[in-house]
Amino acid sequence: MATSIWKRYFAESLERGQMERKWSSGGMFLLAAVGSAVGLANIWRFPYVVGANGGGAFVLIYILSMFLVTIPLLVAEIVLGRRGGGDPVITMRRLAEESGLSRAWGNYGWLSLFTTLTILSFYSVISGWSLAYIPKMLTGLAHENVEGIQREYALLTAGPGAMIFWHGVFMVFTTAIIARGLNRGIESAVKFLMPVLFLTLIVLLIYGFLVGDMGAAMRYLFTPDFSKLNFQVVLMAVGSSFFSASVGVGAMMTYGAYLPRSVSVWGVATGTVVIDLAVSLVAGLAIFSIIFANGLDADSGPGLMFLALPLAFSQISGGILVGLLFFVLLFLAALTSAFSLLEPTVLWLNDRYRVSRAAAAWGVGFVVWLAGFATVFSFNLWKDVHLLSVIPRFHDSSILDLLDFLVTNLLLPAGGLALAIFTGWRVARSTLREELGAGTGSIVFALWIRLVRYLVPVALLALFVGNLV
Numbered sequence: 220m221a222t223s224i225w226k227r228y229f230a231e232s233l234e235r236g237q238m239e240r241k242w243s244s245g246g247m248f249l250l251a252a253v254g255s256a257v258g259l260a261n262i263w264r265f266p267y268v269v270g271a272n273g274g275g276a277f278v279l280i281y282i283l284s285m286f287l288v289t290i291p292l293l294v295a296e297i298v299l300g301r302r303g304g305g306d307p308v309i310t311m312r313r314l315a316e317e318s319g320l321s322r323a324w325g326n327y328g329w330l331s332l333f334t335t336l337t338i339l340s341f342y343s344v345i346s347g348w349s350l351a352y353i354p355k356m357l358t359g360l361a362h363e364n365v366e367g368i369q370r371e372y373a374l375l376t377a378g379p380g381a382m383i384f385w386h387g388v389f390m391v392f393t394t395a396i397i398a399r400g401l402n403r404g405i406e407s408a409v410k411f412l413m414p415v416l417f418l419t420l421i422v423l424l425i426y427g428f429l430v431g432d433m434g435a436a437m438r439y440l441f442t443p444d445f446s447k448l449n450f451q452v453v454l455m456a457v458g459s460s461f462f463s464a465s466v467g468v469g470a471m472m473t474y475g476a477y478l479p480r481s482v483s484v485w486g487v488a489t490g491t492v493v494i495d496l497a498v499s500l501v502a503g504l505a506i507f508s509i510i511f512a513n514g515l516d517a518d519s520g521p522g523l524m525f526l527a528l529p530l531a532f533s534q535i536s537g538g539i540l541v542g543l544l545f546f547v548l549l550f551l552a553a554l555t556s557a558f559s560l561l562e563p564t565v566l567w568l569n570d571r572y573r574v575s576r577a578a579a580a581w582g583v584g585f586v587v588w589l590a591g592f593a594t595v596f597s598f599n600l601w602k603d604v605h606l607l608s609v610i611p612r613f614h615d616s617s618i619l620d621l622l623d624f625l626v627t628n629l630l631l632p633a634g635g636l637a638l639a640i641f642t643g644w645r646v647a648r649s650t651l652r653e654e655l656g657a658g659t660g661s662i663v664f665a666l667w668i669r670l671v672r673y674l675v676p677v678a679l680l681a682l683f684v685g686n687l688v
Protein backbone atom coordinates (compact mmCIF):
# COMPACT_ATOMS: atom_id res chain seq x y z
CA MET A 220 0.00 0.00 0.00
CA ALA A 221 2.59 2.50 1.15
CA THR A 222 4.94 1.58 -1.65
CA SER A 223 2.29 2.06 -4.29
CA ILE A 224 1.60 5.58 -3.03
CA TRP A 225 5.28 6.38 -3.31
CA LYS A 226 5.48 4.78 -6.67
CA ARG A 227 2.62 6.87 -7.88
CA TYR A 228 4.12 9.98 -6.36
CA PHE A 229 7.41 9.42 -8.14
CA ALA A 230 5.76 8.49 -11.38
CA GLU A 231 3.64 11.61 -11.21
CA SER A 232 6.42 13.93 -10.21
CA LEU A 233 8.56 12.50 -12.97
CA GLU A 234 5.73 13.05 -15.39
CA ARG A 235 5.21 16.56 -14.13
CA GLY A 236 8.92 17.21 -14.37
CA GLN A 237 8.74 16.09 -17.97
CA MET A 238 5.70 18.24 -18.68
CA GLU A 239 7.33 21.32 -17.29
CA ARG A 240 10.33 20.53 -19.38
CA LYS A 241 8.91 20.97 -22.85
CA TRP A 242 9.25 23.56 -25.60
CA SER A 243 6.00 25.52 -25.64
CA SER A 244 5.46 24.55 -29.29
CA GLY A 245 6.98 22.92 -32.33
CA GLY A 246 7.76 26.38 -33.66
CA MET A 247 9.77 27.14 -30.52
CA PHE A 248 11.79 23.99 -30.99
CA LEU A 249 12.43 24.98 -34.59
CA LEU A 250 13.62 28.44 -33.53
CA ALA A 251 15.93 26.96 -30.90
CA ALA A 252 17.24 24.27 -33.26
CA VAL A 253 17.86 26.78 -36.04
CA GLY A 254 19.48 29.00 -33.42
CA SER A 255 21.80 26.16 -32.55
CA ALA A 256 22.54 25.30 -36.16
CA VAL A 257 23.12 28.81 -37.46
CA GLY A 258 26.35 30.02 -35.96
CA LEU A 259 30.00 30.70 -36.57
CA ALA A 260 30.01 27.75 -38.97
CA ASN A 261 27.64 29.55 -41.33
CA ILE A 262 28.86 33.10 -41.18
CA TRP A 263 32.51 32.89 -40.27
CA ARG A 264 33.65 29.42 -41.27
CA PHE A 265 31.63 28.51 -44.37
CA PRO A 266 32.86 31.38 -46.56
CA TYR A 267 36.52 30.79 -45.87
CA VAL A 268 36.27 27.01 -46.07
CA VAL A 269 34.56 27.33 -49.46
CA GLY A 270 37.36 29.69 -50.42
CA ALA A 271 40.07 27.30 -49.32
CA ASN A 272 38.42 24.28 -50.96
CA GLY A 273 37.83 25.61 -54.42
CA GLY A 274 34.32 27.08 -54.46
CA GLY A 275 31.37 25.53 -56.31
CA ALA A 276 32.35 21.87 -56.28
CA PHE A 277 32.72 22.00 -52.50
CA VAL A 278 29.34 23.70 -52.17
CA LEU A 279 27.70 20.98 -54.27
CA ILE A 280 29.07 18.17 -52.09
CA TYR A 281 28.14 20.14 -49.01
CA ILE A 282 24.52 20.42 -50.18
CA LEU A 283 24.35 16.71 -51.06
CA SER A 284 25.77 15.79 -47.68
CA MET A 285 23.18 17.96 -45.92
CA PHE A 286 20.32 16.04 -47.54
CA LEU A 287 21.70 12.51 -47.62
CA VAL A 288 23.65 12.32 -44.38
CA THR A 289 22.86 15.23 -42.09
CA ILE A 290 19.04 15.25 -42.27
CA PRO A 291 18.73 11.48 -41.66
CA LEU A 292 21.07 11.75 -38.68
CA LEU A 293 19.28 14.75 -37.26
CA VAL A 294 15.99 12.86 -37.46
CA ALA A 295 17.63 9.98 -35.59
CA GLU A 296 19.12 12.23 -32.96
CA ILE A 297 15.86 14.05 -32.24
CA VAL A 298 13.85 10.81 -32.19
CA LEU A 299 16.22 9.19 -29.70
CA GLY A 300 16.21 12.33 -27.58
CA ARG A 301 12.44 12.54 -27.41
CA ARG A 302 12.12 8.84 -26.64
CA GLY A 303 14.71 8.98 -23.84
CA GLY A 304 13.52 12.30 -22.47
CA GLY A 305 16.72 13.23 -20.64
CA ASP A 306 20.34 14.24 -21.02
CA PRO A 307 22.38 12.14 -23.49
CA VAL A 308 23.74 9.79 -20.80
CA ILE A 309 20.33 8.92 -19.37
CA THR A 310 18.65 8.91 -22.76
CA MET A 311 21.05 6.37 -24.26
CA ARG A 312 20.83 4.15 -21.16
CA ARG A 313 17.04 4.19 -21.20
CA LEU A 314 16.90 3.39 -24.90
CA ALA A 315 19.45 0.60 -24.58
CA GLU A 316 17.46 -0.86 -21.72
CA GLU A 317 14.18 -0.56 -23.58
CA SER A 318 15.56 -2.45 -26.57
CA GLY A 319 17.41 -4.97 -24.38
CA LEU A 320 20.88 -3.77 -25.40
CA SER A 321 24.13 -3.31 -23.52
CA ARG A 322 24.33 -0.42 -21.06
CA ALA A 323 27.65 0.43 -22.70
CA TRP A 324 25.64 2.53 -25.18
CA GLY A 325 25.36 5.00 -22.32
CA ASN A 326 28.99 5.84 -23.02
CA TYR A 327 27.80 7.75 -26.04
CA GLY A 328 26.43 10.17 -23.46
CA TRP A 329 29.90 10.78 -22.02
CA LEU A 330 31.26 11.37 -25.50
CA SER A 331 28.44 13.83 -25.97
CA LEU A 332 29.10 15.83 -22.80
CA PHE A 333 32.83 15.87 -23.41
CA THR A 334 32.51 16.94 -27.03
CA THR A 335 29.93 19.68 -26.53
CA LEU A 336 32.02 21.27 -23.76
CA THR A 337 35.22 20.96 -25.79
CA ILE A 338 33.54 22.69 -28.72
CA LEU A 339 32.18 25.40 -26.43
CA SER A 340 35.66 26.06 -25.00
CA PHE A 341 37.05 27.21 -28.34
CA TYR A 342 33.78 28.31 -29.91
CA SER A 343 33.30 30.93 -27.22
CA VAL A 344 36.80 32.33 -27.76
CA ILE A 345 36.11 33.04 -31.44
CA SER A 346 32.63 34.30 -30.50
CA GLY A 347 34.39 36.69 -28.15
CA TRP A 348 36.12 38.20 -31.18
CA SER A 349 32.77 39.16 -32.65
CA LEU A 350 32.04 41.03 -29.42
CA ALA A 351 35.46 42.67 -29.44
CA TYR A 352 34.86 43.94 -32.98
CA ILE A 353 31.65 45.74 -32.06
CA PRO A 354 33.41 48.51 -30.09
CA LYS A 355 36.24 48.43 -32.64
CA MET A 356 33.82 49.22 -35.45
CA LEU A 357 32.23 51.94 -33.35
CA THR A 358 35.57 53.60 -32.71
CA GLY A 359 36.61 53.91 -36.30
CA LEU A 360 38.13 50.61 -37.39
CA ALA A 361 36.36 51.08 -40.72
CA HIS A 362 38.39 54.24 -41.34
CA GLU A 363 41.70 52.43 -41.05
CA ASN A 364 43.90 51.37 -43.94
CA VAL A 365 45.22 47.84 -44.47
CA GLU A 366 48.01 48.22 -41.94
CA GLY A 367 45.66 49.68 -39.36
CA ILE A 368 43.22 46.81 -39.69
CA GLN A 369 45.97 44.21 -39.52
CA ARG A 370 47.38 45.96 -36.47
CA GLU A 371 44.00 45.78 -34.71
CA TYR A 372 43.64 42.09 -35.50
CA ALA A 373 47.16 41.42 -34.26
CA LEU A 374 46.47 43.46 -31.14
CA LEU A 375 43.46 41.35 -30.25
CA THR A 376 45.39 38.11 -30.48
CA ALA A 377 48.89 39.21 -29.44
CA GLY A 378 48.38 38.83 -25.69
CA PRO A 379 45.92 36.71 -23.73
CA GLY A 380 44.24 39.58 -21.85
CA ALA A 381 41.76 40.92 -24.40
CA MET A 382 40.70 37.50 -25.62
CA ILE A 383 40.21 36.15 -22.10
CA PHE A 384 38.09 39.16 -21.32
CA TRP A 385 35.80 38.91 -24.39
CA HIS A 386 35.57 35.15 -24.14
CA GLY A 387 34.50 35.67 -20.52
CA VAL A 388 31.87 38.23 -21.49
CA PHE A 389 30.50 35.82 -24.08
CA MET A 390 30.34 33.00 -21.53
CA VAL A 391 28.50 35.25 -19.06
CA PHE A 392 25.80 35.96 -21.69
CA THR A 393 25.47 32.27 -22.50
CA THR A 394 25.43 31.10 -18.90
CA ALA A 395 23.00 33.75 -17.67
CA ILE A 396 20.44 32.66 -20.25
CA ILE A 397 20.91 28.91 -19.69
CA ALA A 398 20.59 29.46 -15.92
CA ARG A 399 17.08 30.86 -16.48
CA GLY A 400 15.92 27.55 -17.85
CA LEU A 401 14.25 26.29 -20.96
CA ASN A 402 11.16 28.44 -21.33
CA ARG A 403 12.28 31.58 -19.54
CA GLY A 404 15.85 31.34 -20.81
CA ILE A 405 16.43 29.75 -24.19
CA GLU A 406 12.93 30.33 -25.57
CA SER A 407 12.70 33.99 -24.57
CA ALA A 408 16.13 34.56 -26.03
CA VAL A 409 15.59 32.89 -29.40
CA LYS A 410 12.11 34.36 -29.78
CA PHE A 411 13.70 37.77 -29.82
CA LEU A 412 17.15 37.07 -31.25
CA MET A 413 16.30 34.91 -34.26
CA PRO A 414 14.06 37.48 -35.97
CA VAL A 415 16.75 40.11 -35.41
CA LEU A 416 19.29 37.73 -36.90
CA PHE A 417 17.21 37.07 -40.02
CA LEU A 418 16.45 40.74 -40.50
CA THR A 419 20.14 41.59 -40.25
CA LEU A 420 20.98 38.91 -42.77
CA ILE A 421 18.43 40.25 -45.25
CA VAL A 422 19.74 43.80 -44.87
CA LEU A 423 23.24 42.54 -45.56
CA LEU A 424 22.12 40.58 -48.61
CA ILE A 425 20.38 43.64 -50.05
CA TYR A 426 23.47 45.68 -49.34
CA GLY A 427 25.54 43.07 -51.19
CA PHE A 428 23.21 43.39 -54.18
CA LEU A 429 23.39 47.15 -54.22
CA VAL A 430 27.04 47.74 -53.52
CA GLY A 431 28.81 44.41 -54.01
CA ASP A 432 29.56 42.23 -56.98
CA MET A 433 26.74 39.70 -56.64
CA GLY A 434 27.42 38.18 -60.06
CA ALA A 435 30.95 37.24 -59.11
CA ALA A 436 29.76 35.86 -55.77
CA MET A 437 27.13 33.69 -57.49
CA ARG A 438 29.63 32.34 -60.01
CA TYR A 439 32.06 31.60 -57.23
CA LEU A 440 29.57 29.70 -55.06
CA PHE A 441 27.62 27.92 -57.77
CA THR A 442 29.94 27.11 -60.66
CA PRO A 443 31.43 23.73 -59.79
CA ASP A 444 34.95 23.06 -60.98
CA PHE A 445 35.19 19.32 -60.59
CA SER A 446 38.92 19.26 -61.09
CA LYS A 447 39.12 20.74 -57.60
CA LEU A 448 37.34 17.76 -56.06
CA ASN A 449 39.34 15.16 -54.21
CA PHE A 450 38.85 12.82 -51.29
CA GLN A 451 40.02 15.44 -48.81
CA VAL A 452 37.54 18.05 -50.05
CA VAL A 453 34.63 15.60 -49.80
CA LEU A 454 35.58 14.72 -46.24
CA MET A 455 35.80 18.37 -45.36
CA ALA A 456 32.38 19.06 -46.85
CA VAL A 457 30.68 16.23 -44.93
CA GLY A 458 32.37 17.15 -41.62
CA SER A 459 31.44 20.79 -42.09
CA SER A 460 27.81 19.96 -42.80
CA PHE A 461 27.66 18.09 -39.49
CA PHE A 462 29.20 20.86 -37.52
CA SER A 463 26.98 23.44 -39.13
CA ALA A 464 23.76 21.55 -38.39
CA SER A 465 24.90 20.74 -34.80
CA VAL A 466 24.52 17.04 -35.56
CA GLY A 467 26.34 14.05 -34.08
CA VAL A 468 27.12 14.75 -30.45
CA GLY A 469 23.88 14.86 -28.56
CA ALA A 470 23.19 18.59 -28.52
CA MET A 471 20.09 18.04 -30.63
CA MET A 472 19.34 14.89 -28.67
CA THR A 473 19.00 17.12 -25.62
CA TYR A 474 16.81 19.63 -27.44
CA GLY A 475 14.79 16.67 -28.74
CA ALA A 476 14.15 15.53 -25.18
CA TYR A 477 12.02 18.66 -24.74
CA LEU A 478 10.04 18.17 -27.93
CA PRO A 479 6.28 17.68 -27.44
CA ARG A 480 4.92 14.39 -28.80
CA SER A 481 2.50 16.12 -31.14
CA VAL A 482 5.27 17.65 -33.26
CA SER A 483 6.48 15.86 -36.40
CA VAL A 484 10.19 15.11 -36.24
CA TRP A 485 10.47 14.94 -40.06
CA GLY A 486 9.26 18.50 -40.36
CA VAL A 487 11.44 20.12 -37.72
CA ALA A 488 14.58 18.21 -38.73
CA THR A 489 14.23 19.05 -42.41
CA GLY A 490 13.28 22.63 -41.60
CA THR A 491 16.33 23.09 -39.39
CA VAL A 492 18.77 21.80 -41.99
CA VAL A 493 17.23 23.64 -44.93
CA ILE A 494 17.25 26.96 -43.07
CA ASP A 495 20.80 26.33 -41.88
CA LEU A 496 21.92 25.68 -45.45
CA ALA A 497 20.07 28.73 -46.76
CA VAL A 498 21.74 30.96 -44.18
CA SER A 499 25.19 29.70 -45.18
CA LEU A 500 24.51 30.42 -48.83
CA VAL A 501 23.03 33.85 -48.15
CA ALA A 502 25.88 34.78 -45.81
CA GLY A 503 28.35 33.50 -48.40
CA LEU A 504 26.75 35.61 -51.14
CA ALA A 505 26.71 38.71 -48.96
CA ILE A 506 30.33 38.31 -47.88
CA PHE A 507 31.79 37.33 -51.25
CA SER A 508 29.96 40.04 -53.12
CA ILE A 509 31.63 42.58 -50.85
CA ILE A 510 35.00 40.81 -50.98
CA PHE A 511 35.01 40.65 -54.80
CA ALA A 512 33.76 44.19 -55.29
CA ASN A 513 36.84 45.29 -53.36
CA GLY A 514 39.26 43.07 -55.23
CA LEU A 515 40.10 41.08 -52.09
CA ASP A 516 41.21 37.48 -51.98
CA ALA A 517 38.51 34.83 -51.39
CA ASP A 518 40.83 32.32 -49.82
CA SER A 519 42.41 34.35 -47.06
CA GLY A 520 41.48 31.83 -44.35
CA PRO A 521 40.03 32.34 -40.86
CA GLY A 522 40.89 36.03 -40.98
CA LEU A 523 38.44 36.53 -43.88
CA MET A 524 35.79 38.11 -41.67
CA PHE A 525 38.06 39.94 -39.30
CA LEU A 526 40.56 41.29 -41.82
CA ALA A 527 38.88 41.46 -45.20
CA LEU A 528 35.48 42.74 -44.14
CA PRO A 529 36.58 45.77 -42.10
CA LEU A 530 38.84 46.62 -45.02
CA ALA A 531 35.99 46.32 -47.48
CA PHE A 532 33.81 48.48 -45.28
CA SER A 533 36.44 51.17 -45.10
CA GLN A 534 35.94 51.73 -48.83
CA ILE A 535 32.19 52.00 -49.10
CA SER A 536 29.57 54.43 -47.94
CA GLY A 537 27.62 53.38 -44.88
CA GLY A 538 30.47 50.99 -44.19
CA ILE A 539 30.60 51.48 -40.45
CA LEU A 540 26.96 50.71 -39.93
CA VAL A 541 27.01 47.65 -42.17
CA GLY A 542 30.25 46.42 -40.64
CA LEU A 543 28.72 46.81 -37.23
CA LEU A 544 25.69 44.80 -38.35
CA PHE A 545 27.95 41.99 -39.52
CA PHE A 546 29.59 41.58 -36.14
CA VAL A 547 26.30 41.87 -34.28
CA LEU A 548 24.96 39.15 -36.56
CA LEU A 549 27.96 36.97 -35.85
CA PHE A 550 27.55 37.46 -32.11
CA LEU A 551 23.82 36.65 -32.07
CA ALA A 552 24.31 33.58 -34.22
CA ALA A 553 27.13 32.34 -31.98
CA LEU A 554 25.16 33.00 -28.79
CA THR A 555 22.13 30.92 -29.78
CA SER A 556 24.50 28.12 -30.83
CA ALA A 557 26.36 28.19 -27.55
CA PHE A 558 23.12 27.49 -25.65
CA SER A 559 22.93 24.02 -27.18
CA LEU A 560 26.53 23.30 -26.22
CA LEU A 561 26.01 24.13 -22.54
CA GLU A 562 22.52 22.67 -22.12
CA PRO A 563 23.36 18.92 -22.22
CA THR A 564 25.76 19.07 -19.26
CA VAL A 565 23.50 21.38 -17.26
CA LEU A 566 20.56 19.01 -17.75
CA TRP A 567 22.74 16.07 -16.74
CA LEU A 568 23.84 17.75 -13.49
CA ASN A 569 20.29 18.87 -12.85
CA ASP A 570 18.74 15.45 -13.34
CA ARG A 571 21.45 13.18 -12.06
CA TYR A 572 22.69 15.14 -9.05
CA ARG A 573 19.76 17.48 -8.42
CA VAL A 574 22.01 20.52 -8.79
CA SER A 575 19.89 23.58 -9.48
CA ARG A 576 20.00 24.83 -13.05
CA ALA A 577 21.58 28.09 -12.06
CA ALA A 578 24.35 26.47 -10.01
CA ALA A 579 25.00 23.93 -12.76
CA ALA A 580 25.12 26.57 -15.48
CA TRP A 581 27.47 28.93 -13.64
CA GLY A 582 29.71 26.09 -12.49
CA VAL A 583 30.07 24.54 -15.92
CA GLY A 584 30.31 27.95 -17.57
CA PHE A 585 33.25 28.82 -15.33
CA VAL A 586 35.05 25.56 -16.12
CA VAL A 587 34.52 26.13 -19.86
CA TRP A 588 35.89 29.65 -19.52
CA LEU A 589 39.05 28.23 -17.90
CA ALA A 590 39.31 25.50 -20.55
CA GLY A 591 39.10 28.19 -23.21
CA PHE A 592 42.47 29.55 -22.05
CA ALA A 593 44.11 26.74 -24.05
CA THR A 594 42.62 28.22 -27.21
CA VAL A 595 43.48 31.77 -26.17
CA PHE A 596 47.09 30.84 -25.43
CA SER A 597 47.45 29.04 -28.74
CA PHE A 598 47.45 32.50 -30.37
CA ASN A 599 50.14 33.96 -28.13
CA LEU A 600 51.86 32.37 -25.10
CA TRP A 601 51.73 28.87 -26.59
CA LYS A 602 52.00 29.90 -30.22
CA ASP A 603 55.07 27.76 -30.68
CA VAL A 604 53.76 24.78 -28.78
CA HIS A 605 53.11 22.00 -31.26
CA LEU A 606 51.95 19.08 -29.15
CA LEU A 607 51.88 16.59 -32.00
CA SER A 608 54.83 17.84 -34.00
CA VAL A 609 56.19 14.29 -34.27
CA ILE A 610 53.36 13.54 -36.70
CA PRO A 611 54.17 15.19 -40.04
CA ARG A 612 50.57 16.23 -40.68
CA PHE A 613 50.46 18.16 -37.40
CA HIS A 614 53.98 19.47 -37.69
CA ASP A 615 53.04 23.05 -37.00
CA SER A 616 49.47 22.72 -35.76
CA SER A 617 48.58 24.96 -32.84
CA ILE A 618 46.42 23.77 -29.96
CA LEU A 619 43.37 25.35 -31.60
CA ASP A 620 44.14 23.55 -34.87
CA LEU A 621 44.33 20.27 -32.97
CA LEU A 622 41.10 20.90 -31.10
CA ASP A 623 39.33 21.78 -34.33
CA PHE A 624 40.67 18.65 -35.99
CA LEU A 625 39.74 16.49 -33.01
CA VAL A 626 36.17 17.75 -33.10
CA THR A 627 35.36 18.12 -36.80
CA ASN A 628 37.30 15.16 -38.12
CA LEU A 629 37.16 12.67 -35.27
CA LEU A 630 34.57 13.26 -32.55
CA LEU A 631 31.69 14.40 -34.77
CA PRO A 632 32.03 11.61 -37.34
CA ALA A 633 32.50 9.07 -34.53
CA GLY A 634 29.41 10.36 -32.73
CA GLY A 635 27.40 10.31 -35.95
CA LEU A 636 28.59 6.79 -36.74
CA ALA A 637 27.57 5.53 -33.31
CA LEU A 638 24.16 7.18 -33.69
CA ALA A 639 23.61 5.67 -37.13
CA ILE A 640 24.57 2.16 -35.99
CA PHE A 641 22.52 2.43 -32.81
CA THR A 642 19.44 3.73 -34.62
CA GLY A 643 19.72 1.72 -37.81
CA TRP A 644 20.84 -1.63 -36.43
CA ARG A 645 20.13 -1.85 -32.70
CA VAL A 646 17.03 0.06 -31.59
CA ALA A 647 13.76 -1.84 -32.02
CA ARG A 648 12.16 -0.86 -35.32
CA SER A 649 8.77 -0.59 -33.64
CA THR A 650 10.10 2.06 -31.27
CA LEU A 651 11.27 4.17 -34.18
CA ARG A 652 7.99 3.76 -36.05
CA GLU A 653 6.05 4.76 -32.98
CA GLU A 654 8.13 7.89 -32.36
CA LEU A 655 7.96 8.92 -36.00
CA GLY A 656 4.30 8.08 -36.36
CA ALA A 657 5.19 5.94 -39.38
CA GLY A 658 3.11 2.94 -40.38
CA THR A 659 4.58 -0.04 -42.19
CA GLY A 660 3.56 1.50 -45.51
CA SER A 661 5.47 4.74 -44.98
CA ILE A 662 7.82 5.41 -47.87
CA VAL A 663 9.60 8.23 -46.06
CA PHE A 664 10.37 5.89 -43.19
CA ALA A 665 11.62 3.19 -45.56
CA LEU A 666 13.91 5.66 -47.29
CA TRP A 667 15.14 7.14 -44.02
CA ILE A 668 15.94 3.82 -42.36
CA ARG A 669 17.91 2.71 -45.42
CA LEU A 670 19.98 5.88 -45.40
CA VAL A 671 20.63 5.47 -41.67
CA ARG A 672 21.54 1.78 -42.00
CA TYR A 673 23.71 1.88 -45.09
CA LEU A 674 24.67 5.17 -46.65
CA VAL A 675 25.34 7.17 -43.46
CA PRO A 676 27.57 4.60 -41.69
CA VAL A 677 29.53 3.82 -44.86
CA ALA A 678 30.06 7.49 -45.64
CA LEU A 679 31.11 8.19 -42.06
CA LEU A 680 33.41 5.23 -41.84
CA ALA A 681 35.13 6.45 -44.99
CA LEU A 682 35.36 9.90 -43.46
CA PHE A 683 36.73 8.55 -40.23
CA VAL A 684 39.31 6.25 -41.73
CA GLY A 685 40.21 8.72 -44.45
CA ASN A 686 41.04 11.32 -41.82
CA LEU A 687 43.25 8.99 -39.85
CA VAL A 688 45.36 7.80 -42.77
Ligand code: TRP
Nearest residue numbers: 256258259260462463465470556
Ligand atom coordinates in the same frame (compact mmCIF):
# COMPACT_ATOMS: atom_id res chain seq x y z
N1 TRP B 1 26.17 24.56 -35.42
C1 TRP B 1 26.85 25.62 -34.73
C2 TRP B 1 27.51 26.53 -35.76
O1 TRP B 1 27.28 26.38 -36.91
C3 TRP B 1 27.85 25.08 -33.74
C4 TRP B 1 27.25 24.09 -32.82
C5 TRP B 1 26.30 24.32 -31.88
C6 TRP B 1 27.51 22.71 -32.80
N2 TRP B 1 25.98 23.15 -31.27
C7 TRP B 1 26.70 22.15 -31.81
C8 TRP B 1 28.37 21.92 -33.53
C9 TRP B 1 26.71 20.77 -31.57
C10 TRP B 1 28.38 20.55 -33.28
C11 TRP B 1 27.58 19.98 -32.32
O2 TRP B 1 28.24 27.41 -35.45
